[in-house]
Structures are given as C-alpha cells and as structure tokens.
Amino acid sequence: MTLYTKPKQYSNLREEHRSKYITPHPNHRPPDSLLEWRFPLDAQKKTQSLAVIRQEAACKSIRYYPTFLEHVWNQIRFQPITHWLLQGSLLLTAMLLALYLRRTSRGGPEMLTVCSVFIVFAGNICLSQIARLFSWHMAELEQTLYLNLRQMICIRMLEAGIANLIILVLFILIAGGVDTLGISVSLIYMAVPFLWSDILYLHMLSHLRSIFSGFRSFALGLLCGIISLLPVLWEPVYQPEYLIIWQILAALGTLLLIAEIAKLLEKINQGDTICVNE
Amino acid sequence: MPELKLDRITKHFKNKIAVDNVSLCLKNGVYGFLGANGAGKTTLLRMICGVLKPTAGEILCNGSSITKLDGDYRYMLGYLPQDFGYYPDFTARRYLEYLAACKAIPRELAKEKVQEMLCLTGLESDQRSKIKTFSGGMLRRLGIAQALLNDPEILILDEPTSGLDPKERIRFRNIISSLSKGRIIILSTHIVSDVEFIADEILLMKQGRIIEQGSIQEVTASVSGKVWEYLADPETALRLNDTFAVSNLKNEDNQVRLRLVSDTCPCEGALPVQPGLEDVYLYHFEEVSEHVEHLERRTL
Numbered sequence: 001m002t003l004y005t006k007p008k009q010y011s012n013l014r015e016e017h018r019s020k021y022i023t024p025h026p027n028h029r030p031p032d033s034l035l036e037w038r039f040p041l042d043a044q045k046k047t048q049s050l051a052v053i054r055q056e057a058a059c060k061s062i063r064y065y066p067t068f069l070e071h072v073w074n075q076i077r078f079q080p081i082t083h084w085l086l087q088g089s090l091l092l093t094a095m096l097l098a099l100y101l102r103r104t105s106r107g108g109p110e111m112l113t114v115c116s117v118f119i120v121f122a123g124n125i126c127l128s129q130i131a132r133l134f135s136w137h138m139a140e141l142e143q144t145l146y147l148n149l150r151q152m153i154c155i156r157m158l159e160a161g162i163a164n165l166i167i168l169v170l171f172i173l174i175a176g177g178v179d180t181l182g183i184s185v186s187l188i189y190m191a192v193p194f195l196w197s198d199i200l201y202l203h204m205l206s207h208l209r210s211i212f213s214g215f216r217s218f219a220l221g222l223l224c225g226i227i228s229l230l231p232v233l234w235e236p237v238y239q240p241e242y243l244i245i246w247q248i249l250a251a252l253g254t255l256l257l258i259a260e261i262a263k264l265l266e267k268i269n270q271g272d273t274i275c276v277n278e
Numbered sequence: 279m280p281e282l283k284l285d286r287i288t289k290h291f292k293n294k295i296a297v298d299n300v301s302l303c304l305k306n307g308v309y310g311f312l313g314a315n316g317a318g319k320t321t322l323l324r325m326i327c328g329v330l331k332p333t334a335g336e337i338l339c340n341g342s343s344i345t346k347l348d349g350d351y352r353y354m355l356g357y358l359p360q361d362f363g364y365y366p367d368f369t370a371r372r373y374l375e376y377l378a379a380c381k382a383i384p385r386e387l388a389k390e391k392v393q394e395m396l397c398l399t400g401l402e403s404d405q406r407s408k409i410k411t412f413s414g415g416m417l418r419r420l421g422i423a424q425a426l427l428n429d430p431e432i433l434i435l436d437e438p439t440s441g442l443d444p445k446e447r448i449r450f451r452n453i454i455s456s457l458s459k460g461r462i463i464i465l466s467t468h469i470v471s472d473v474e475f476i477a478d479e480i481l482l483m484k485q486g487r488i489i490e491q492g493s494i495q496e497v498t499a500s501v502s503g504k505v506w507e508y509l510a511d512p513e514t515a516l517r518l519n520d521t522f523a524v525s526n527l528k529n530e531d532n533q534v535r536l537r538l539v540s541d542t543c544p545c546e547g548a549l550p551v552q553p554g555l556e557d558v559y560l561y562h563f564e565e566v567s568e569h570v571e572h573l574e575r576r577t578l
Contacts, residue, residue, distance in 0.1 A: 059460075063353070064384045074379040080367060137363035141424075144327045144357040146349055146382040271330040272291070 071147055075155045079129055086125055091167060094118035098174040109235045112186065113228075115171040116193045120228045122167050123194050124221035126160030127201045134205070139274045150268050157261065164194065188246050189238065193228030195253030200224060202260040206267055279306050279460055280340060280354060280431045282326065287335035289321050289486075296321040298486035299335075308458045310473025311466040312555075313483035314563045319466040320360050322483070323436050326464065327357045339432075353382060356430030360437045360466075362421040366410035370401050370420055373409055374427060381428040395423035398453065414441035422450060426457070433463045439472050451476050470556045480555070482562055489562060498553045505557045506538045506548040518544060523564040525557050539564070 066074075094114065101111045130153055133142060143149040172186055204220055231237045237245075267273045282304040289297040297318045311319045324330040326337060328344055328351065337344045344351045364373060371392060378388035396402045399419040404412070412420065418441045425433060435454075439447045454463060455476045465473055473480060480497045482490035490497055505525070510518060515534035519527065522544050526537035537551070538544045539561045553561075 064382055066382050074376075078372070078376045078379065132365075136365060137359070137361040138365065139363070140324070140329055140359045140361070141357065141363045141377075142380070143329045144352060144355055145377065145380040146352050146428075147380045148349075148352060152380075269331070271324065274329060275324060 066147075071151070072155055072159065074147075075152060076159065083125065083129060087122060087163065090118060090121055090125065091170070094122075094167075095170065095174060098171065102174065109231065109238045111174075112189045112238065113231060115174075115190050116228045116231070117225050119164065119167055119171065119190055119194045120197045120224050121221065123160070123164050123198050124201060124224055126156075126163055127198060127205075128221070129160070130156050131201075131205055134274075139268075143268065143271070143274055149274070150265055153265065153268070168194075185243065188243070188250050189231075192246055192249045192253060193224075193231075195250065195257055197221075197224030197228065199253060199256045199260055202257070202264055206260065206264040206273075280462055281305050282432065282462055283338040283341075284326070285336045285338065287322070287325060287332045287337065289318075289325060289330065290333045295486050297325065297332075300486075300488055301335075302481070302488065302491075304462050304464070306458075306460055306462055307478035308454065308463045308465060308473075308476050310477030310480050311464065311483055312468065312470065312473060312480060312559060313466075314468060317483040318486035319483050320436055321486075323434050323464065323466055326432075327355060327434055328352065353428070354431040356425040356428060356433040358421045358425040358435045358438055360440075362417060364409045364417065364420065366408065368409055369406050370396065370409060370412075371405040373420070374424060377424045378427055383428055391427055391429075395427055398426070399423040400449070415443060415446055418442050419446065422453070426453075431461045433457070433461060434466075435464065436466045437468075438465065439467065439469060447472070470559050474555045482558070484562060490558070494555060497558055498555060501539070501553045501558050501561045503550055504539060504541055504561060505551050505553040506540060506544055507551045508536050508538060508545060508548040509533050510536055510545075514545075523560050525554075525560045 097114050097118075098111060101114060133139060133149060133152055133156070139149055142152060147155075168187070168190060171190060172183055201220060201224070236242065282302075284300055284302040284304075287297055287300045288295070300322060311322070313319050321330065325332050328337075339347055339351050339354075365376075368376065374392040374395060375388060378392060379385075383391060393402075396405050399422055401416065401419055401423065404416065409417070409420065418438065422435070422438060425435065439450055442450060451472070454465070457463065458476070458478070465477065467473060474494065477494065479492065480490070480494055481488050482497070490500060492500075508518070509530070510533065512532075512534055515527070515536055518524070518536055518538065523539040524536055525539055526535075528535045537557070538548065539557050543550075
C-alpha cells in the first residue's frame with residue numbers, strides 16, 4: 001500500500017490542460033507573414049538610447065559608507081609612530097617600576113603614586129592627539145570632511161579612553177598587592193589625578209587655544225604629572241578617613257570632564273574658534 | 279546636479295557684521311567672488327562649507343538644510359581654505375591618503391585618486407617628501423589636490439592661486455575650467471585675472487553684501503561709460519592720478535596714457551572706452567584701496 005503519491009509536475013498538468021481545452025483546430029495555422037513579423041527596429045534610435053543610458057550610468061556615483069570601525073581604524077593608522085612609541089615606552093617603564101616596587105615590598109602610597117603619575121602622562125599623550133587636530137590650521141579643513149572634526153575628536157577620545165582603561169587595569173593588576181586596599185579604592189586613588197589632569201588639558205584646549213601650542217602643551221602635561229606626585233609628599237591622604245574626599249573629587253572630576261568635552265564640542269559646532277588663525 | 283541656495287545669510291562677530299543678509303542661488307558653473315580684503319568673502323565661504331554657523335538665515339542644498347544633510351552634504355564638498363592646513367611631518371602621499379580616508383573614499387579607490395591628483399597637480403615626484411619641505415606654491419598645489427580628491431560636486435576655493443607663479447596659475451585655471459561641468463565651483467579671490475577667464479558668473483562683495491552679480495559682460499556693462507582713456511603730459515598725469523581712480527598708467531614717449539575710472543568725464547579730451555573687470559573692481563573698491571594704501575603709507 002502506498003501512502004504517498006508523487007504530485008504531477010506542473011508542466012505535465014499544463015500540457016494536459018492545453019490538450020484538453022485549447023487544442024487549436026488542425027486546419028488553423030497563422031499565416032507565415034504573421035509568424036515572421038517582428039517590431040521594426042530603428043538601429044539609430046537604439047544606439048542613441050544606449051548612449052543616453054551609458055551616459056546616465058556614468059554619472060551615477062555609488063556611495064560608500066564606511067563603518068564606525070573603519071573610521072576608528074583610519075584614525076589609528078594615521079597617528080604618528082612617535083605617539084605609539086611614546087605610549088609603549090611609558091607603559092613599559094611604569095610596569096617595570098611598579099613591579100620593582102612590589103618586589104622590594106614598597107607597595108602602598110609609593111606604588112599608587114607611580115601608577116597615578118604614569119596614567120596622567122598616558123592620558124596627556126592621548127589628549128595631545130586631540131590637540132594635534134587643531135594644530136597647523138587643520139581644524140578648519142577637517143571640519144569640512146565627511147568625518148568631521150567633532151566626530152574625529154569623539155573617536156580619538158574613545159581611543160584614548162580605551163587605551164587608558166587598559167593601562168589602568170594593568171596597573172591595578174600590578175598594584176593588586178597594595179597592602180589591604182581593595183581594587184575599587186586603588187581605582188579611585190589612580191583615577192582622581194588622571195581625571196583632573198584631563199580636565200585641565202581640555203580646558204586649555206577649549207579656552208586658551210591661542211596660547212596653547214607645542215612646548216606649552218608639553219609643559220602642561222609635565223605640570224599635571226608633577227601635581228599628581230603631590231600626595232606622596234603627604235602620605236596620610238591615602239588613609240581611609242580621607243577616602244571620602246577622594247570620592248568627592250572623583251565624582252566632581254567626572255562631571256567636570258563631561259562638561260569640558262561638551263563645551264569643546266559645542267565650540268567646534270559654532271565654528272568661530274576653529275577659524276582663529278594662529 | 280547640485281543646487282545651493284543661500285537664504286538671507288547673516289553673520290555677526292560680536293559687534294561686527296561680517297556678512298549681511300546675503301541671498302543667492304548657485305547652480306552648476308564657476309562663480310567668482312571678488313572683493314577687497316575684509317569684504318566677508320571668507321566668512322561666507324566658511325558658512326557655505328559648514329565650518330561657521332550663520333547668525334541668521336539658512337543654507338540649502340537641493341532643498342534641504344546643510345545642517346540636516348550633515349555628512350551627506352560634506353560628502354559632496356571639496357574645500358581649500360585660505361589658510362591651508364597640513365601636518366608638516368606627513369609626506370604628500372600620506373597626507374592625501376589621510377584626507378581620502380576622512381572623505382570616505384574606499385581604500386582601493388583612494389590609492390588611484392591620490393595618484394591621479396598628484397599627477398594632476400605636478401607633485402608626483404615629491405610625493406614621498408615631507409610637507410614641511412614644500413614651497414608655498416607646492417603647498418597650494420597640494421591644497422588643490424586634496425580639494426579635488428573626492429571628485430566634489432561643490433568645490434569651494436578660497437584664494438586658491440595665492441603663492442602660485444604665472445605658469446602654475448594658468449595650469450590651475452585650466453584644471454578648474456575642465457572640471458566646471460556638472461558642479462558648482464566657487465572661487466574667492468581679489469586677483470581679478472583669476473576669475474576673468476573662467477568664471478561664468480561674477481559676484482562682487484563689499485562690506486558683507488553682494489553689490490553686483492552677473493556674467494562678466496553684465497558686470498562690466500554696469501560701469502559702461504565710466505571708464506576713460508586720456509593721453510596727458512606727465513604733470514597733468516600726476517594731478518589726475520591724485521584725483522581719480524587710475525586703472526592703468528603707461529608711458530608713451532614724453533606723454534602718459536591713463537585709464538581712468540570716473541562717473542563723469544575726468545577732463546576735456548578723455549575718451550570713453552570699453553570697461554574691463556579690473557575697471558569694475560576699481561570702481562567699486564576704490565575707497566577700500568585708498569584706505570589700504572593709506573595704511574601702507576603709515577606703516578612705511
């Protein structure tokens with residue numbers, strides 16, 4: 001017993017239908033002239049039409065939309081090699097120094113200060129790549145590109161943020177042996193100098209750009225590093241009773257950093273400061 | 279084909295009005311913005327490029343606000359700023375590749391376009407040299423190359439020929455002429471000869487306003503009957519030079535042939551002649567020129 005019968009092919013059904021209902025009369029055959037008839041073709045018109053089509057096709061440009069990751073990669077690949085060398089050597093030095101301090105059992109404030117100073121320097125090197133966008137009259141030109149200045153700054157800030165986060169994590173791993181301090185407390189101690197130096201840097205960038213160039217930028221970075229060394233002069237600041245001050249400074253710093261970024265982007269949007277010729 | 283519409287554009291810088299209620303409609307062709315320094319040309323171009331935000335008014339591209347179009351507008355834009363920016367430690371090739379990436383040109387196509395632009399601007403042999411070693415003319419050519427990189431539908435060139443020698447200037451003019459089909463090219467300059475040969479339309483700007491607009495024939499017709507030629511003795515020539523705007527002065531034997539721009543006949547015997555674009559410029563910007571001259575004298 002077969003439970004399943006193969007369905008008839010559609011073409012078979014069609015043939016069946018044709019033979020049953022629309023079989024032409026055996027004597028009926030269209031005249032040869034009609035069978036051979038074709039629409040007359042105007043060769044000249046055909047050539048002309050094809051030429052118009054080709055011309056229109058040539059005018060069409062296929063838009064290319066790079067992905068966000070492509071934009072990020074483009075920003076990374078055109079950063080100068082010196083930037084990467086500086087970041088790499090700084091990170092290496094910091095890690096070696098932190099490891100040395102850990103081995104010699106000199107953790108605690110010294111370790112935190114070393115990490116703080118180096119993370120401030122790393123942050124400033126990253127921010128210097130944002131300052132670079134404003135240098136040599138490039139800002140005006142960059143603002144007119146598909147990926148404009150605002151977007152470039154956002155991408156570079158993101159890159160800087162990720163790079164600094166990685167460095168911070170590495171430092172926390174190394175400084176994991178900082179006495180009895182937990183990871184979150186170590187994070188606050190390291191993040192506060194970093195946040196405030198970034199605020200200072202961005203403030204200089206958005207407000208004092210006309211006097212902000214070359215060596216001044218370098219000097220500012222150095223100053224931030226020195227300021228972040230201050231806690232080591234007064235070790236009690238790392239005592240638990242002062243933690244609340246560090247927490248307030250961290251919260252305030254985060255808010256101010258966001259405000260500085262927003263202010264910088266708004267200034268770019270207005271455009272007046274971009275066109276300052278210095 | 280793009281269409282740019284400027285609707286009552288105004289720009290204030292604190293108390294100064296840089297651009298005052300400018301309305302324009304730009305379709306494909308070469309537009310030459312002529313005006314003295316400080317006339318508001320650069321500010322207007324910066325607003326068209328989206329670098330500066332107008333204090334009032336709106337700029338529309340194909341009926342949509344350029345602010346709304348955002349990246350889509352910038353995609354069709356090529357811009358050469360007056361103060362051309364560059365990274366001095368980049369080579370010419372790397373610089374163009376960087377800008378090609380920022381202009382959303384696919385990587386494979388970017389290589390071809392960069393090579394093409396380097397050839398077009400005659401920088402092929404210097405493509406591996408650092409930009410900091412470039413001369414003023416080479417920098418300008420690099421600027422032109424970057425502006426043309428994305429085959430822009432709207433090309434804005436602010437003082438493109440400053441620093442170029444006559445040969446380079448002619449070459450540049452020919453490049454612009456060959457590109458003028460199917461796109462808007464805006465050329466801002468105070469060098470009359472730059473736009474005289476290639477501009478389809480001339481726009482004269484003075485104190486932030488468009489005071490004259492039209493083809494070269496139309497613009498020159500506006501000063502018809504106000505340009506005179508006179509053959510004078512040196513003493514009279516000196517006197518006329520102090521009194522009237524002189525667009526040309528040529529020594530001929532013991533006499534001086536003067537070309538004067540004046541609303542009325544400057545002296546008996548002066549013959550009206552066909553005006554040129556330089557005469558138009560002088561007619562409209564005479565006061566400014568005098569002011570600049572005065573400042574120059576004071577500086578000296």
